[in-house]
Amino acid sequence: MAFTVLATQRSGSNFVAELLRIHPSVDVLNEPFSQHLQIFRELEMEVWRASDYDRCYFHRALRNALETRQFLGELREWLTRENGYLLGIKETGLTEKLDWLGCAFPTKNYIILVRDPRAVVYSVLRRSLQNSWWQYRSRLKRYLEVHDDENIRNELHNLDSDVWVVAKVWQVRMRRLIDFAHRRNALIVRLEDLVESPVDITARMMEYLGASIHSSQERFLGESTTQSRGGTFSTMRRKDDVVSLWKRGLSQPDITIIAAVVSREAGELGYEI
């Protein structure tokens, strides 16, 4: 039975994908769109709607990308073939294409992983990922410029602020994730809850996927949250670093900017900002 894990960047999605993959009957493909197909890197934050799904080409933008379409066809077969395994994909860069994704790659279950936006913003900024990896500013500028809402277009003057840019990317993506979660009856998991009550929340995720928590997952949970180690995309982070590191790294003016941008979506997810 296929599933999809969706998250914003820097929300612990590698940790969750690894946690799921440790189960002997589960495999999770890491970012099969944005880490394996050039077009999804180039068109990140470009909106693809459900109505853009094309049965022949997946999307008209892929009309001349024969090999990309072949890859997607094989991916769909891999994902949806009934085979006794729980197979899933994990994506963090496809938020503006969720409804297209739901048509082109329908899965039975969706797990939406979320994290306190202040922690997300801090995690992006401390490694300057907004520039080096994800080019948030230019992508957000393009996204806002073509937006229908004049109020949103009027926000363009904030693009000089790194904090605002990262918070705004989180906000526009989280709005889409929350709306998608409601339409698809998805399971929303807060990273903070997962590290506070790892076994209970993992058991809930596995139950949602139609399986039971495995002993190797429990052991991994015991180890993975006791010590931070590894590189930028490590799955090993101390619980306190996940929950509280941002409090020591963000200034009060930064927090004020973030709160102004994200308060609605954060509130819907139970974060008091």
Add this chain to the structure above:
Amino acid sequence: MRSELADIINRSCVTIPPGEYCVEIEGKSLVYVVNAMRVVATPVTNGMFVEFLNASGEVNEFGGTYSLINTVNINQPLRKRPGEALFTVPDELVDHPVVGVTWEGAMKFARFVGGCLPREIEWQLVATAGDPGREFPWGNRKPSPALANYGEHVGATTPVGMYPPNPWGLFDLAGNVREWCSNWVNEYHHDLTTEEVQPEGPLLKVVRGGGWNLDQCFLSNTRRDYRWPRVGSVSVGFRVFWIDGNVKK
């Protein structure tokens, strides 16, 4: 160039002692007879794979994706510099195991040098050095960062051959990179003399041995792991085998 690469690889080969070995997979005891088997002592390195890409003329990138090695992931160290025709790898990563290789990429490399990928029964036989009671390549001691590169203790691949070998002199069988095997996940017990066909079941090829970013549970000689063969991942590499006339009883 093909023969030079084959020579380099041949020089680091280990010959597996001929004989009858027991291998246990998913609780099934299988007997495997080695007539002639050689194995490269380490996983294939970035340096070797660059040589292969440049010598073979294989086209990797087309139509917005890749076929042999994942060069869409910007973390991948193997690159063509703008305007250049040949792949390069930074000097400091030449001796690291190649990662991001698809199953097809691994197969093509192995065939290029005259070898093959192992079936998982062969991989496991080699990892255990012929003793099915050996839990890890180094023995039955609990994994630790001194014995293998796993669990983000290092946070990246390490040069091949840094950790203790198994009794047959093979390095990095546990940790650093997982290694592609030739068989589909539900075909481990099949007759070794038959050609493998794509199964009706899951589209999953076996990988073995755990990796630098993976939990210690994947280090065990018996732990089965699997991947969609179409993609190259940051902790999946491979090792070349030469196998002649072996049979499973």
